[in-house]
Amino acid sequence: MKWTAKYILIDSVFQENISFEIKAGRFVMSRDCSDAIDLGDVAILPGxxxxxxxxxxxxxxxxxxxxxxxxxxxxxxxxxxxxxxxxxxxxxxxxxxxxxxxxxxxxxxxxxxxxxxxxxxxxxxxxxxxxxxxxxxxxxxxxxxxxxxxxxxxxxxxxxxxxxxxxxxxxxxxxxxxxxxxxxxxxxxxxxxxxxxxxxxxxxxxxxxxxxxxxxxxxxxxxxxxxxxxxxxxxxxxxxxxxxxxxxxxxxxxxxxxxxxxxxxxxxxxxxxxxxxxxxxxxxxxxxxxxxxxxxxxxxxxxxxxxxxxxxxxxxxxxxxxxxxxxxxxxxxxxxxxxxxxxxxxxxxxxxxxxxxxxxxxxxxxxxxxxxxxxxxxRNGAPAIADDASADFFTVDLKHRTLLGSDSESLGANILLSMTPDTIKDVFVGGKKIIQNGKHKYEDDIYSNYESVMERVRSFS
Ligand SMILES: [Zn+2]
Known part of the structure; x- marks a missing residue:
């Protein structure tokens, strides 16, 4: 399966008309987007x-x-x-x-x-x-x-x-x-x-x-x-x-x-x-x-x-x-x-x-x-968006208020200087999706466990 998106960050430049497949957790990059699934108004960055x-x-x-x-x-x-x-x-x-x-x-x-x-x-x-x-x-x-x-x-x-x-x-x-x-x-x-x-x-x-x-x-x-x-x-x-x-x-x-x-x-x-x-x-x-x-x-x-x-x-x-x-x-x-x-x-x-x-x-x-x-x-060999690199990456929502109106020229500056973490949508490690629309599958339990730990931390001198 081939994917594409509005922008993909390659070598610190946001590029258009790029697609990729993920094989055994690694990127296979291409300039042919003809049969790729379009992820739409997102930019893809290395993790x-x-x-x-x-x-x-x-x-x-x-x-x-x-x-x-x-x-x-x-x-x-x-x-x-x-x-x-x-x-x-x-x-x-x-x-x-x-x-x-x-x-x-x-x-x-x-x-x-x-x-x-x-x-x-x-x-x-x-x-x-x-x-x-x-x-x-x-x-x-x-x-x-x-x-x-x-x-x-x-x-x-x-x-x-x-x-x-x-x-x-x-x-x-x-x-x-x-x-x-x-x-x-x-x-x-x-x-x-x-x-x-x-x-x-x-x-x-x-x-x-x-x-x-x-x-x-x-x-x-x-x-x-x-x-x-x-x-x-x-x-x-x-x-x-x-x-x-x-x-x-x-x-x-x-x-x-x-x-x-x-x-x-x-x-x-x-x-x-x-x-x-x-x-x-x-x-x-x-x-x-x-x-x-x-x-x-x-x-x-x-x-x-x-x-x-x-x-x-x-x-x-x-x-x-x-x-x-x-x-x-x-x-x-x-x-x-x-x-x-x-x-x-x-x-x-x-x-x-x-x-x-x-x-x-x-x-x-x-x-x-x-x-x-x-x-x-x-020394872990990851990540980059490049052929044979491990597919560790995330998407940012270009319709989010902190990025809305960005073009390929201003996007890098807006992400670096103005973006907030809630702009991040999906996160992948080795091609496996670990965050979907900002949520993790164990999130509710992990949050409530943390709250219970903090109740006890309040008693520390
Ligand atoms: Zn330290």
Whole structure:
């Protein structure tokens, strides 16, 4: 069966008079639309790749937007900032049961699917029971994350987190016990077990040393070797906020990304998450090693982290992808638009990225970040709308108020800068429809499960 639509996004250009078939979950493209079924007034885009997620953090959305003693961190002079937010996040991390974590993950992944996301990189650090004792199955919660993504139908790269220290040179505190692995060998074994158990199930298993705070040279070296051996992705938070950079320089004499580089952690398999405060030298290191950068602007905006010097990264040809991270919002188009808008506000000009990079439009710069670059970071080979690519895609309603009146020239800009997720109609992964007219087949149960979890979350201190 052959399909066509008003516009299909190919290589960041909306094209007309294109048709496709799906064979064994993959695209077969054609320029012959004569016997194709016309999907009508929709545009088809490759699925979005959300390269950085902590699914459980969805439960604290809206719960840290006010001043309370709980939100004030004595260590930081009673300020509301990343560190005080982290206290609230730790409380959620401590309080959720395994069943509740599954329910929250299903809800979060469903919200992703409904906003056009077909692949997620789950940066998974809830490993143990709340008291720090491992579950009988040490991968219990990682398995549940993968099962939740499978239930929704999106692809998952499970980035299994290595967390050992509570800060550079510090033992973990009580609230961090749920995250820690006792030594690097058992962490690597646990990750190998995940890889073996999920082999053949279309799941990518990757490594995620949590941050320069949570590991040392020995851990990073061993994990980098394993990632190289298995040709697996390696993701790490770095340079998210200034406190972390200051601490790294004070204790190690190197800023976070330099430290990762000096200890062999940067390669084309590596994704640095955030890099808001990266130095010129760190940007050069990332360019030299062809590492990826995952930026999470809606979260960074929410946490007051600062924002990425995006022009410097793009001029250095570093592939930039996007993540919804803490899920203060799940809409990667909002993340993408902030990259341009932050710089407009900073330099008081328009079309900053296009003029800095000498390109015609903002859209052609931002669109690859939503799909192709994310796939590079997650190493899952999807998605693009091209011959033999996996058929991961979604349709947007051209009659929706946010897109009405768009033509092939303005459509990219309208999708990137103005579209809301409810414009998305149908979502497909590997040619299988997982969202129809904005709805998922398990949606009612998943929503009501989430409401019951939130009733209990309200009792957390
Ligand atoms: Zn994160």
């Amino acid at each position: 979005c790749v959300n390269a950085h997620s902590h699914a459980f953090q969805r439960v604290i959305r809206g719960r840290t937007e006010h001043r309370t003693p709980r939100n004030q961190s004595p260590a930081e002079g009673l300020e509301d900032n990343f560190w005080s937010w982290r206290t609230a996040m730790y409380s959620a991390a401590q309080g959720l049961t395994a069943d509740e974590i599954s329910k929250v993950a299903e809800f979060t992944f469903l919200e992703m699917a409904q906003s056009g996301i077909t692949s997620v990189g789950e940066f998974h650090y809830l490993h143990n029971q709340p008291d720090g004792v491992p579950y009988i199955n040490e991968n219990e919660l990682a398995d549940r994350m993968i099962e939740a993504a499978k239930k929704i139908g999106i692809r998952i790269t499970l980035l299994n987190v290595a967390y050992h220290f509570g800060g550079i040179g510090k033992t973990p505190n009580q609230a961090q016990k749920r995250f820690v692995s006792k030594d690097v060998r058992s962490y690597l074994e646990k990750t190998n077990t995940l890889r073996t158990n999920w082999k053949g199930h279309d799941v990518v298993i990757g490594y995620a040393p949590h941050s320069v705070r949570a590991i040392d040279e020995h851990w990073l070296g061993a994990i980098s070797d394993a990632a190289q051996y298995y040709d697996a992705p390696l993701h790490i938070h770095a340079s998210e906020q200034r406190g972390e950079v200051k601490d790294s320089v004070a204790k190690r004499g190197l800023s976070p990304i330099e430290w990762i580089y000096e200890n062999g952690g940067l390669s084309e398999r590596t994704t640095i998450v955030h890099a808001n405060h990266a130095t010129r030298k760190e940007i050069e290191r990332m360019a030299e090693t062809q590492a990826n950068i995952c930026v999470c602007p809606t979260t960074e905006r929410n946490l007051g982290d600062g924002f990425l010097p995006i022009v410097d990264f793009l001029k250095s040809k570093i592939p930039v992808c996007l993540g919804s991270d803490s899920h203060s919002q799940i809409d990667l188009f909002s993340d993408a638009r902030l990259l341009e808008y932050n710089d407009r506000l900073l330099v008081e000009k328009r079309n900053v990225l296009a003029s800095e990079l000498d390109r015609a439009t903002t859209a052609e710069i931002l669109l690859p970040m939503l799909s192709k670059n994310g796939s590079r970071a997650l």
